[in-house]
Amino acid sequence: MSWTKKHLLDIESLTADEIVMVLDTARSLKAVGKRAIKKVPALRGKTVVNLFVEPSTRTRTSFELAAIRLSADVINFSAEASSFKKGETLKDTARNLEALNADFIVIRHSASGAPHFLSRVLDAHVINAGDGAHEHPTQAFLDAFTIREKKGKIAGLNVTILGDILYSRVARSDIWALTKLGAKVTLCGPATLVPKTFEQMGCRVTYDVDEAIRDADIINLLRIQHERQRKTMFPSIGEYSSLYGLTKARLARAKPDALIMHPGPINRGVEIDSEIADCGRSVILEQVTNGLAVRMAVLFLINGGTAARELAASQTIETASH
Amino acid sequence: MPEPTVILDALAIQRSLTRIAHEIAERNEHHDQVVLIGIPVGGDHLAARLAKILAGIWKHEVPFGILDTTMHRDDLNERMAPTVHPTDIPFDVNGKTVVLVDDVLFSGRTTRAAMDALNDFGRPRRIQLAVLVDRGHRDLPIKADFVGKNVPTALDEKISLLLTEAGAPEDAVILKKNAGG
Numbered sequence: 409m410s411w412t413k414k415h416l417l418d419i420e421s422l423t424a425d426e427i428v429m430v431l432d433t434a435r436s437l438k439a440v441g442k443r444a445i446k447k448v449p450a451l452r453g454k455t456v457v458n459l460f461v462e463p464s465t466r467t468r469t470s471f472e473l474a475a476i477r478l479s480a481d482v483i484n485f486s487a488e489a490s491s492f493k494k495g496e497t498l499k500d501t502a503r504n505l506e507a508l509n510a511d512f513i514v515i516r517h518s519a520s521g522a523p524h525f526l527s528r529v530l531d532a533h534v535i536n537a538g539d540g541a542h543e544h545p546t547q548a549f550l551d552a553f554t555i556r557e558k559k560g561k562i563a564g565l566n567v568t569i570l571g572d573i574l575y576s577r578v579a580r581s582d583i584w585a586l587t588k589l590g591a592k593v594t595l596c597g598p599a600t601l602v603p604k605t606f607e608q609m610g611c612r613v614t615y616d617v618d619e620a621i622r623d624a625d626i627i628n629l630l631r632i633q634h635e636r637q638r639k640t641m642f643p644s645i646g647e648y649s650s651l652y653g654l655t656k657a658r659l660a661r662a663k664p665d666a667l668i669m670h671p672g673p674i675n676r677g678v679e680i681d682s683e684i685a686d687c688g689r690s691v692i693l694e695q696v697t698n699g700l701a702v703r704m705a706v707l708f709l710i711n712g713g714t715a716a717r718e719l720a721a722s723q724t725i726e727t728a729s730h
Numbered sequence: 731m732p733e734p735t736v737i738l739d740a741l742a743i744q745r746s747l748t749r750i751a752h753e754i755a756e757r758n759e760h761h762d763q764v765v766l767i768g769i770p771v772g773g774d775h776l777a778a779r780l781a782k783i784l785a786g787i788w789k790h791e792v793p794f795g796i797l798d799t800t801m802h803r804d805d806l807n808e809r810m811a812p813t814v815h816p817t818d819i820p821f822d823v824n825g826k827t828v829v830l831v832d833d834v835l836f837s838g839r840t841t842r843a844a845m846d847a848l849n850d851f852g853r854p855r856r857i858q859l860a861v862l863v864d865r866g867h868r869d870l871p872i873k874a875d876f877v878g879k880n881v882p883t884a885l886d887e888k889i890s891l892l893l894t895e896a897g898a899p900e901d902a903v904i905l906k907k908n909a910g911g
Contacts (some may be wrong), residue, residue: 410810434799436814445850448801478801704812708801712811719808 411709413718415527418543419584427585431553432704434698441700450708451478459502460537461487461517466672466696467537467546471514483510493607502526512707515539515666531688533710542573547671548581549702550577550605552589554695555626558667563590568620571679572601572641579630583609594702596620597630597652600641617652621662628669629654629679634636645678656679659689667691733816734906737881737889742744743853743862743901747776748752750860751783753876754829764827766794770815772833775895776862780831795819802843817847829876833891833903834878835861838872863903865889881905 411429419427427712440446460468463486475482485505502513515523520540527534538544556562567586568599573579573595583606586593591610595602595631604613614620621627632648642648649655653670668680668690684690738746755813758764774796777830781794798815806812830844839909841859848854860876865883884891892898 410812412810433814436800438803443850444852449846450801450806456870482813612786683764708814709811712806712809717810 411712413711414562414710414717415523416706416710417523417527417536419545419548419588420543422588424588427549427552427588428711430549430702430705431556433709434549434553434701435557435682437704438698438701438705441626441697447477447479449479451475451480451711454480454511454711455509456480456482456512456514457505457547457708458482458484458537459505459513460485461498461515461522462538463487464516464538467516467699470696470699471535471537471703474649474707475512475674478704478707479641480512480707483498486679498525499529501528501618506530506532507706512710519619535706538577541577541580543581543584543660544577545581545704546703548585550695550699551628551669552585553673553702554669554691555591556689559625559700562586564678565579565591565625566623566624567591567628568592568594568596569628570620570654572632573597573606573630574601574603574641576630580609582628583611587611593619594624598648600640618660618661621654621658621666624662624666626667626669627654627662629673629674631673631675631679649678653678654684654687656681656684659684669695672696693726732907734904737863737905738879740901743779743878743903746862747779748783750876750878751780751787754780754858755787757858757875758827760827762790763825764829765821766792766829766831767797767819767848768794768831769840770796770798771896772891772893775893776833777831778895780829780860793821795821797844797847799840799843799847802846804839804843810890819851822852822864823848823854825855825882827856827858828854829858829860830858833862835859835864835872835877835890836867836873838868838870839908841872842870848851862891863889879903886906887911
Protein backbone atom coordinates (compact mmCIF):
# COMPACT_ATOMS: atom_id res chain seq x y z
CA MET A 409 0.00 0.00 0.00
CA SER A 410 1.38 3.42 -0.92
CA TRP A 411 0.54 7.03 -0.19
CA THR A 412 -1.30 8.48 -3.15
CA LYS A 413 -2.64 11.83 -1.94
CA LYS A 414 -1.17 14.95 -3.47
CA HIS A 415 -1.94 17.19 -0.47
CA LEU A 416 -2.35 16.93 3.26
CA LEU A 417 -5.43 19.00 4.01
CA ASP A 418 -7.10 17.25 6.93
CA ILE A 419 -7.30 14.05 8.95
CA GLU A 420 -11.02 13.68 8.33
CA SER A 421 -10.48 12.41 4.77
CA LEU A 422 -7.73 9.92 5.67
CA THR A 423 -8.13 6.22 6.34
CA ALA A 424 -6.63 4.54 9.39
CA ASP A 425 -4.13 2.79 7.09
CA GLU A 426 -2.97 6.12 5.71
CA ILE A 427 -2.47 7.51 9.21
CA VAL A 428 -0.49 4.41 10.21
CA MET A 429 1.65 4.81 7.09
CA VAL A 430 2.67 8.28 8.27
CA LEU A 431 3.44 6.97 11.76
CA ASP A 432 5.53 4.07 10.43
CA THR A 433 7.48 6.32 8.09
CA ALA A 434 8.05 8.82 10.90
CA ARG A 435 9.41 6.05 13.09
CA SER A 436 12.09 5.26 10.53
CA LEU A 437 12.90 8.94 9.94
CA LYS A 438 13.16 9.87 13.60
CA ALA A 439 16.68 8.45 13.73
CA VAL A 440 18.01 10.98 11.21
CA GLY A 441 18.01 13.66 13.89
CA LYS A 442 20.29 11.59 16.10
CA ARG A 443 23.04 11.16 13.55
CA ALA A 444 26.16 13.25 13.10
CA ILE A 445 24.95 14.14 9.61
CA LYS A 446 21.31 15.04 10.13
CA LYS A 447 20.36 14.99 6.49
CA VAL A 448 19.09 12.65 3.82
CA PRO A 449 18.83 13.60 0.14
CA ALA A 450 15.25 12.49 -0.48
CA LEU A 451 13.89 15.96 -1.32
CA ARG A 452 17.05 17.39 -2.78
CA GLY A 453 16.33 20.28 -5.10
CA LYS A 454 12.73 20.64 -4.00
CA THR A 455 11.48 24.00 -2.71
CA VAL A 456 9.27 24.19 0.35
CA VAL A 457 7.52 27.47 1.11
CA ASN A 458 6.26 28.08 4.63
CA LEU A 459 3.31 30.41 4.13
CA PHE A 460 2.41 31.31 7.70
CA VAL A 461 -0.27 33.94 7.45
CA GLU A 462 -1.18 33.23 11.07
CA PRO A 463 1.97 33.51 13.17
CA SER A 464 3.71 30.52 14.66
CA THR A 465 7.25 29.87 15.69
CA ARG A 466 7.26 26.24 16.76
CA THR A 467 5.26 24.71 13.91
CA ARG A 468 7.01 26.82 11.33
CA THR A 469 10.45 25.97 12.68
CA SER A 470 9.48 22.31 12.81
CA PHE A 471 8.41 22.28 9.15
CA GLU A 472 11.50 24.24 8.20
CA LEU A 473 13.81 21.80 9.92
CA ALA A 474 11.92 18.82 8.49
CA ALA A 475 12.37 20.15 4.96
CA ILE A 476 16.04 20.96 5.56
CA ARG A 477 16.75 17.48 6.91
CA LEU A 478 15.32 16.08 3.70
CA SER A 479 17.70 18.40 1.77
CA ALA A 480 14.95 20.66 0.43
CA ASP A 481 15.30 24.42 0.12
CA VAL A 482 13.05 26.45 2.42
CA ILE A 483 11.52 29.90 2.14
CA ASN A 484 9.69 31.40 5.10
CA PHE A 485 6.90 33.78 4.39
CA SER A 486 5.06 35.43 7.27
CA ALA A 487 2.08 37.72 7.20
CA GLU A 488 3.64 40.68 8.98
CA ALA A 489 6.59 41.15 6.69
CA SER A 490 4.71 40.66 3.46
CA SER A 491 2.42 42.11 0.87
CA PHE A 492 -0.71 40.89 2.65
CA LYS A 493 -0.48 44.27 4.30
CA LYS A 494 -0.72 45.88 0.88
CA GLY A 495 -3.94 44.02 0.26
CA GLU A 496 -2.67 41.15 -1.89
CA THR A 497 -5.10 38.23 -1.82
CA LEU A 498 -4.12 34.78 -0.59
CA LYS A 499 -4.60 33.36 -4.08
CA ASP A 500 -2.29 35.93 -5.67
CA THR A 501 0.34 35.48 -2.97
CA ALA A 502 0.34 31.75 -3.45
CA ARG A 503 0.37 32.03 -7.23
CA ASN A 504 3.39 34.33 -6.99
CA LEU A 505 5.17 31.77 -4.88
CA GLU A 506 4.27 29.05 -7.33
CA ALA A 507 5.71 31.16 -10.13
CA LEU A 508 9.01 30.74 -8.29
CA ASN A 509 8.52 26.99 -8.79
CA ALA A 510 7.66 26.14 -5.21
CA ASP A 511 7.01 22.41 -4.94
CA PHE A 512 5.34 22.48 -1.54
CA ILE A 513 3.31 25.19 0.15
CA VAL A 514 2.92 24.67 3.89
CA ILE A 515 0.15 27.01 4.97
CA ARG A 516 -1.12 28.22 8.31
CA HIS A 517 -4.05 30.58 8.04
CA SER A 518 -6.73 31.94 10.34
CA ALA A 519 -9.48 31.03 7.86
CA SER A 520 -10.76 27.44 7.92
CA GLY A 521 -10.53 25.94 4.47
CA ALA A 522 -7.66 28.13 3.24
CA PRO A 523 -5.49 25.08 2.42
CA HIS A 524 -8.37 23.44 0.57
CA PHE A 525 -8.82 26.61 -1.44
CA LEU A 526 -5.14 26.72 -2.34
CA SER A 527 -5.15 23.08 -3.39
CA ARG A 528 -7.77 23.95 -5.99
CA VAL A 529 -5.89 26.90 -7.47
CA LEU A 530 -2.27 25.73 -7.28
CA ASP A 531 -0.25 22.94 -8.85
CA ALA A 532 2.07 22.71 -5.86
CA HIS A 533 1.54 20.24 -3.01
CA VAL A 534 -0.40 21.92 -0.20
CA ILE A 535 0.13 20.98 3.42
CA ASN A 536 -2.21 22.27 6.12
CA ALA A 537 -0.24 23.56 9.12
CA GLY A 538 -3.41 24.78 10.84
CA ASP A 539 -6.47 26.45 9.36
CA GLY A 540 -8.64 28.50 11.67
CA ALA A 541 -10.36 26.26 14.19
CA HIS A 542 -10.74 23.50 11.59
CA GLU A 543 -7.77 21.10 11.58
CA HIS A 544 -4.04 20.79 12.37
CA PRO A 545 -3.21 17.44 10.77
CA THR A 546 0.48 17.17 11.61
CA GLN A 547 -0.27 17.84 15.29
CA ALA A 548 -2.63 14.87 15.26
CA PHE A 549 0.06 12.72 13.62
CA LEU A 550 2.64 13.65 16.22
CA ASP A 551 0.20 13.13 19.07
CA ALA A 552 -0.75 9.69 17.72
CA PHE A 553 2.92 8.88 17.16
CA THR A 554 3.82 9.86 20.71
CA ILE A 555 1.00 7.78 22.17
CA ARG A 556 1.90 4.75 20.06
CA GLU A 557 5.59 5.05 20.92
CA LYS A 558 5.00 5.33 24.68
CA LYS A 559 2.10 2.93 25.04
CA GLY A 560 2.82 0.49 22.21
CA LYS A 561 -0.64 0.90 20.71
CA ILE A 562 -3.54 3.31 20.27
CA ALA A 563 -6.62 1.09 19.88
CA GLY A 564 -8.47 0.61 23.13
CA LEU A 565 -6.64 3.36 25.01
CA ASN A 566 -8.57 6.01 26.93
CA VAL A 567 -7.51 9.47 25.79
CA THR A 568 -8.88 12.52 27.58
CA ILE A 569 -8.60 15.92 25.92
CA LEU A 570 -8.97 18.64 28.52
CA GLY A 571 -9.44 22.36 27.88
CA ASP A 572 -10.68 24.66 25.17
CA ILE A 573 -12.10 22.26 22.59
CA LEU A 574 -14.45 24.64 20.81
CA TYR A 575 -11.77 26.84 19.30
CA SER A 576 -9.18 24.12 18.92
CA ARG A 577 -8.12 22.74 15.55
CA VAL A 578 -5.75 20.46 17.46
CA ALA A 579 -8.72 18.91 19.27
CA ARG A 580 -10.60 18.28 16.05
CA SER A 581 -7.66 16.67 14.27
CA ASP A 582 -6.81 14.62 17.36
CA ILE A 583 -10.39 13.38 17.67
CA TRP A 584 -10.45 12.30 14.03
CA ALA A 585 -7.09 10.53 14.20
CA LEU A 586 -7.60 8.83 17.54
CA THR A 587 -11.12 7.60 16.81
CA LYS A 588 -10.06 6.27 13.41
CA LEU A 589 -7.25 4.38 15.16
CA GLY A 590 -9.63 2.90 17.74
CA ALA A 591 -8.97 4.97 20.86
CA LYS A 592 -11.75 5.97 23.23
CA VAL A 593 -11.76 9.74 23.37
CA THR A 594 -13.24 11.80 26.21
CA LEU A 595 -13.53 15.58 26.05
CA CYS A 596 -13.71 17.72 29.17
CA GLY A 597 -13.69 21.40 30.04
CA PRO A 598 -16.03 24.30 30.81
CA ALA A 599 -19.43 23.78 29.20
CA THR A 600 -18.92 27.02 27.27
CA LEU A 601 -15.87 25.53 25.58
CA VAL A 602 -16.94 21.88 25.19
CA PRO A 603 -20.32 21.62 23.45
CA LYS A 604 -22.13 18.29 23.60
CA THR A 605 -22.39 18.31 19.79
CA PHE A 606 -18.80 17.06 19.68
CA GLU A 607 -20.14 13.63 20.62
CA GLN A 608 -21.20 13.33 16.99
CA MET A 609 -17.52 12.86 16.19
CA GLY A 610 -17.53 9.59 18.08
CA CYS A 611 -16.21 10.76 21.43
CA ARG A 612 -17.66 11.31 24.90
CA VAL A 613 -18.20 14.70 26.53
CA THR A 614 -18.13 15.19 30.31
CA TYR A 615 -17.82 18.25 32.54
CA ASP A 616 -16.46 16.34 35.55
CA VAL A 617 -12.66 16.63 35.40
CA ASP A 618 -11.92 13.93 37.93
CA GLU A 619 -14.23 11.49 36.17
CA ALA A 620 -12.64 12.39 32.84
CA ILE A 621 -9.10 11.67 33.96
CA ARG A 622 -9.72 8.79 36.35
CA ASP A 623 -9.33 6.02 33.77
CA ALA A 624 -7.31 8.01 31.24
CA ASP A 625 -4.15 6.48 29.75
CA ILE A 626 -3.36 9.81 28.12
CA ILE A 627 -4.31 13.29 29.35
CA ASN A 628 -3.96 15.79 26.51
CA LEU A 629 -4.16 19.38 27.72
CA LEU A 630 -5.19 22.24 25.49
CA ARG A 631 -4.43 25.82 26.33
CA ILE A 632 -6.86 28.67 26.63
CA GLN A 633 -6.84 30.40 23.29
CA HIS A 634 -6.88 34.09 24.08
CA GLU A 635 -6.59 35.13 20.48
CA ARG A 636 -9.46 33.10 19.16
CA GLN A 637 -12.14 33.87 21.71
CA ARG A 638 -14.60 36.55 20.77
CA LYS A 639 -15.98 36.95 24.27
CA THR A 640 -14.99 35.67 27.67
CA MET A 641 -15.99 32.03 28.01
CA PHE A 642 -15.24 31.69 31.70
CA PRO A 643 -15.14 34.19 34.59
CA SER A 644 -11.38 34.28 35.16
CA ILE A 645 -8.14 32.44 34.53
CA GLY A 646 -7.97 31.62 38.22
CA GLU A 647 -11.37 29.99 38.17
CA TYR A 648 -10.47 28.02 35.05
CA SER A 649 -7.31 26.64 36.56
CA SER A 650 -8.94 25.70 39.85
CA LEU A 651 -11.87 23.95 38.16
CA TYR A 652 -10.22 22.50 35.05
CA GLY A 653 -6.48 22.84 35.44
CA LEU A 654 -4.37 19.71 35.88
CA THR A 655 -3.07 20.18 39.40
CA LYS A 656 -0.72 17.88 41.25
CA ALA A 657 -3.64 16.69 43.38
CA ARG A 658 -5.80 15.92 40.34
CA LEU A 659 -2.97 14.05 38.69
CA ALA A 660 -2.52 11.94 41.81
CA ARG A 661 -6.07 10.66 41.34
CA ALA A 662 -5.37 9.55 37.76
CA LYS A 663 -3.84 6.20 36.78
CA PRO A 664 -0.18 5.96 37.86
CA ASP A 665 0.95 5.28 34.31
CA ALA A 666 -1.17 7.99 32.67
CA LEU A 667 0.89 10.30 30.47
CA ILE A 668 0.52 14.06 30.08
CA MET A 669 0.55 15.68 26.65
CA HIS A 670 0.20 19.27 25.47
CA PRO A 671 0.57 20.73 21.98
CA GLY A 672 2.29 23.82 23.39
CA PRO A 673 2.92 26.52 24.25
CA ILE A 674 1.97 25.73 27.83
CA ASN A 675 0.48 28.31 30.17
CA ARG A 676 2.11 27.27 33.42
CA GLY A 677 -0.34 27.58 36.30
CA VAL A 678 -3.37 27.77 34.01
CA GLU A 679 -4.08 24.45 32.31
CA ILE A 680 -1.24 22.70 34.11
CA ASP A 681 0.67 23.17 37.37
CA SER A 682 4.21 24.26 36.71
CA GLU A 683 5.85 21.34 38.48
CA ILE A 684 3.82 18.66 36.68
CA ALA A 685 4.74 20.12 33.30
CA ASP A 686 8.29 18.90 33.86
CA CYS A 687 7.60 15.62 35.65
CA GLY A 688 8.48 12.19 34.32
CA ARG A 689 4.95 11.53 33.10
CA SER A 690 4.97 14.55 30.84
CA VAL A 691 5.96 13.76 27.27
CA ILE A 692 5.55 17.35 26.08
CA LEU A 693 9.13 17.74 24.87
CA GLU A 694 9.07 14.36 23.14
CA GLN A 695 6.05 15.60 21.22
CA VAL A 696 8.28 18.32 19.77
CA THR A 697 10.89 15.80 18.61
CA ASN A 698 8.19 13.59 17.19
CA GLY A 699 6.69 16.60 15.41
CA LEU A 700 9.86 16.89 13.39
CA ALA A 701 9.77 13.21 12.46
CA VAL A 702 6.12 13.22 11.34
CA ARG A 703 6.61 16.36 9.27
CA MET A 704 9.57 14.72 7.53
CA ALA A 705 7.35 11.71 6.92
CA VAL A 706 4.55 13.85 5.46
CA LEU A 707 6.89 15.71 3.11
CA PHE A 708 8.50 12.44 2.00
CA LEU A 709 5.24 10.59 1.40
CA ILE A 710 3.54 13.45 -0.44
CA ASN A 711 6.58 13.94 -2.64
CA GLY A 712 6.27 10.41 -3.93
CA GLY A 713 2.55 10.20 -4.46
CA THR A 714 1.93 12.56 -7.35
CA ALA A 715 4.34 11.21 -9.91
CA ALA A 716 2.94 7.74 -9.68
CA ARG A 717 -0.61 9.03 -9.61
CA GLU A 718 0.01 10.97 -12.80
CA LEU A 719 1.69 7.96 -14.34
CA ALA A 720 -1.24 5.75 -13.44
CA ALA A 721 -3.64 8.38 -14.77
CA SER A 722 -1.77 8.67 -18.08
CA GLN A 723 -1.73 4.90 -18.47
CA THR A 724 -5.47 4.83 -17.95
CA ILE A 725 -5.89 7.43 -20.69
CA GLU A 726 -3.63 5.36 -22.98
CA THR A 727 -5.55 2.14 -22.51
CA ALA A 728 -8.85 3.99 -22.81
CA SER A 729 -7.83 5.38 -26.19
CA HIS A 730 -7.08 1.92 -27.72
CA MET B 731 0.42 -17.26 -13.99
CA PRO B 732 3.16 -19.95 -13.89
CA GLU B 733 4.22 -21.43 -10.56
CA PRO B 734 7.35 -19.95 -8.95
CA THR B 735 10.56 -22.00 -9.16
CA VAL B 736 12.68 -22.63 -6.11
CA ILE B 737 16.25 -21.58 -6.95
CA LEU B 738 17.69 -22.24 -3.50
CA ASP B 739 16.02 -24.22 -0.74
CA ALA B 740 16.72 -23.81 2.97
CA LEU B 741 19.73 -26.13 3.01
CA ALA B 742 21.25 -24.55 -0.09
CA ILE B 743 20.84 -21.11 1.46
CA GLN B 744 22.60 -22.25 4.61
CA ARG B 745 25.47 -23.79 2.63
CA SER B 746 25.82 -20.61 0.57
CA LEU B 747 25.94 -18.44 3.67
CA THR B 748 28.55 -20.71 5.23
CA ARG B 749 30.70 -20.51 2.13
CA ILE B 750 30.26 -16.72 1.91
CA ALA B 751 31.29 -16.41 5.55
CA HIS B 752 34.44 -18.44 4.90
CA GLU B 753 35.22 -16.31 1.84
CA ILE B 754 34.82 -13.15 3.92
CA ALA B 755 37.20 -14.64 6.47
CA GLU B 756 39.66 -15.64 3.76
CA ARG B 757 39.64 -12.17 2.21
CA ASN B 758 39.90 -10.21 5.44
CA GLU B 759 43.04 -10.80 7.48
CA HIS B 760 42.20 -8.01 9.96
CA HIS B 761 39.05 -9.69 11.22
CA ASP B 762 38.64 -7.34 14.18
CA GLN B 763 37.98 -4.53 11.68
CA VAL B 764 35.13 -6.26 9.86
CA VAL B 765 31.53 -5.21 10.39
CA LEU B 766 28.43 -6.36 8.53
CA ILE B 767 25.67 -4.03 7.41
CA GLY B 768 22.50 -5.53 5.96
CA ILE B 769 20.12 -3.80 3.59
CA PRO B 770 16.45 -4.38 4.37
CA VAL B 771 14.38 -6.25 3.35
CA GLY B 772 16.19 -9.56 3.53
CA GLY B 773 19.77 -8.35 3.69
CA ASP B 774 19.32 -7.44 7.34
CA HIS B 775 18.49 -11.01 8.39
CA LEU B 776 21.24 -12.39 6.17
CA ALA B 777 23.74 -10.06 7.84
CA ALA B 778 22.68 -11.35 11.26
CA ARG B 779 23.13 -14.94 10.12
CA LEU B 780 26.52 -14.21 8.59
CA ALA B 781 27.63 -12.43 11.77
CA LYS B 782 26.82 -15.56 13.73
CA ILE B 783 28.73 -17.87 11.36
CA LEU B 784 31.72 -15.52 11.31
CA ALA B 785 31.71 -15.34 15.09
CA GLY B 786 32.11 -19.11 15.06
CA ILE B 787 35.06 -18.87 12.66
CA TRP B 788 36.83 -15.94 14.32
CA LYS B 789 35.87 -16.76 17.89
CA HIS B 790 34.68 -13.24 18.63
CA GLU B 791 31.51 -11.17 18.18
CA VAL B 792 31.11 -9.56 14.78
CA PRO B 793 29.15 -6.27 14.86
CA PHE B 794 26.26 -6.03 12.46
CA GLY B 795 23.78 -3.29 11.64
CA ILE B 796 20.90 -2.37 9.36
CA LEU B 797 21.08 0.37 6.73
CA ASP B 798 17.91 1.48 4.97
CA THR B 799 18.66 2.97 1.54
CA THR B 800 15.25 4.44 0.70
CA MET B 801 16.25 8.08 1.25
CA HIS B 802 19.15 7.73 -1.17
CA ARG B 803 17.25 6.07 -4.02
CA ASP B 804 17.59 7.68 -7.44
CA ASP B 805 13.93 7.15 -8.41
CA LEU B 806 12.05 8.98 -5.65
CA ASN B 807 10.60 11.52 -8.07
CA GLU B 808 9.30 8.86 -10.43
CA ARG B 809 7.44 6.52 -8.16
CA MET B 810 5.19 6.46 -5.14
CA ALA B 811 6.99 6.87 -1.84
CA PRO B 812 8.53 3.51 -0.90
CA THR B 813 8.37 2.05 2.59
CA VAL B 814 11.12 3.40 4.81
CA HIS B 815 12.63 0.86 7.19
CA PRO B 816 14.54 1.76 10.35
CA THR B 817 18.30 2.15 10.19
CA ASP B 818 20.35 0.93 13.13
CA ILE B 819 24.14 1.07 13.04
CA PRO B 820 25.20 0.82 16.68
CA PHE B 821 28.94 1.16 16.00
CA ASP B 822 31.43 3.49 14.38
CA VAL B 823 32.14 2.71 10.72
CA ASN B 824 35.20 4.95 10.45
CA GLY B 825 38.22 2.93 9.37
CA LYS B 826 36.28 -0.35 9.32
CA THR B 827 35.91 -2.93 6.60
CA VAL B 828 32.18 -2.76 5.94
CA VAL B 829 30.64 -5.77 4.26
CA LEU B 830 27.30 -4.71 2.81
CA VAL B 831 24.85 -7.59 2.71
CA ASP B 832 21.91 -7.76 0.32
CA ASP B 833 19.66 -10.58 -0.85
CA VAL B 834 19.65 -9.95 -4.62
CA LEU B 835 22.03 -7.95 -6.79
CA PHE B 836 20.23 -6.69 -9.89
CA SER B 837 20.70 -3.20 -11.37
CA GLY B 838 23.21 -2.18 -8.71
CA ARG B 839 21.26 0.95 -7.81
CA THR B 840 20.50 -0.25 -4.29
CA THR B 841 24.21 -0.82 -3.71
CA ARG B 842 25.01 2.68 -5.00
CA ALA B 843 22.35 4.10 -2.65
CA ALA B 844 23.77 2.05 0.22
CA MET B 845 27.26 3.42 -0.32
CA ASP B 846 25.90 6.98 -0.38
CA ALA B 847 23.86 6.35 2.76
CA LEU B 848 26.85 4.77 4.48
CA ASN B 849 28.94 7.82 3.66
CA ASP B 850 26.80 9.88 6.04
CA PHE B 851 27.84 7.65 8.93
CA GLY B 852 31.59 7.95 8.46
CA ARG B 853 34.43 6.87 6.24
CA PRO B 854 34.96 3.11 6.10
CA ARG B 855 38.43 1.86 5.26
CA ARG B 856 36.88 -0.27 2.54
CA ILE B 857 33.48 -1.55 1.48
CA GLN B 858 32.80 -5.07 0.23
CA LEU B 859 29.53 -6.46 -1.07
CA ALA B 860 28.03 -9.86 -0.25
CA VAL B 861 24.85 -11.02 -1.98
CA LEU B 862 22.95 -14.26 -1.86
CA VAL B 863 21.92 -14.08 -5.52
CA ASP B 864 23.39 -12.17 -8.47
CA ARG B 865 20.76 -12.06 -11.20
CA GLY B 866 22.68 -9.97 -13.74
CA HIS B 867 21.42 -6.89 -15.63
CA ARG B 868 23.64 -4.29 -14.01
CA ASP B 869 22.81 -0.66 -14.85
CA LEU B 870 25.84 0.65 -12.97
CA PRO B 871 29.50 -0.40 -12.74
CA ILE B 872 29.02 -2.39 -9.54
CA LYS B 873 30.07 -5.94 -8.70
CA ALA B 874 29.71 -8.20 -5.71
CA ASP B 875 32.77 -9.50 -3.81
CA PHE B 876 30.90 -12.52 -2.44
CA VAL B 877 28.07 -14.27 -4.26
CA GLY B 878 25.90 -17.15 -3.09
CA LYS B 879 24.61 -18.12 -6.52
CA ASN B 880 24.66 -16.58 -10.00
CA VAL B 881 21.21 -16.86 -11.55
CA PRO B 882 20.82 -15.52 -15.11
CA THR B 883 17.34 -14.06 -15.41
CA ALA B 884 15.07 -12.32 -17.87
CA LEU B 885 13.95 -8.76 -17.12
CA ASP B 886 10.33 -9.80 -16.66
CA GLU B 887 11.25 -12.29 -13.96
CA LYS B 888 11.46 -11.56 -10.26
CA ILE B 889 13.64 -13.19 -7.60
CA SER B 890 12.48 -13.13 -4.00
CA LEU B 891 14.05 -14.28 -0.77
CA LEU B 892 11.73 -15.84 1.81
CA LEU B 893 13.10 -16.18 5.32
CA THR B 894 11.72 -17.71 8.48
CA GLU B 895 12.79 -14.55 10.34
CA ALA B 896 10.27 -12.68 8.19
CA GLY B 897 7.50 -15.18 8.82
CA ALA B 898 7.96 -17.59 5.90
CA PRO B 899 7.32 -21.28 6.67
CA GLU B 900 10.81 -22.11 5.42
CA ASP B 901 13.76 -20.36 3.80
CA ALA B 902 13.74 -20.23 0.02
CA VAL B 903 14.87 -18.17 -2.95
CA ILE B 904 12.17 -18.25 -5.58
CA LEU B 905 11.93 -17.03 -9.16
CA LYS B 906 8.72 -16.13 -10.88
CA LYS B 907 7.61 -14.38 -14.01
CA ASN B 908 5.82 -11.06 -13.57
CA ALA B 909 2.15 -11.44 -14.47
CA GLY B 910 1.07 -9.45 -17.54
CA GLY B 911 4.64 -8.47 -18.50
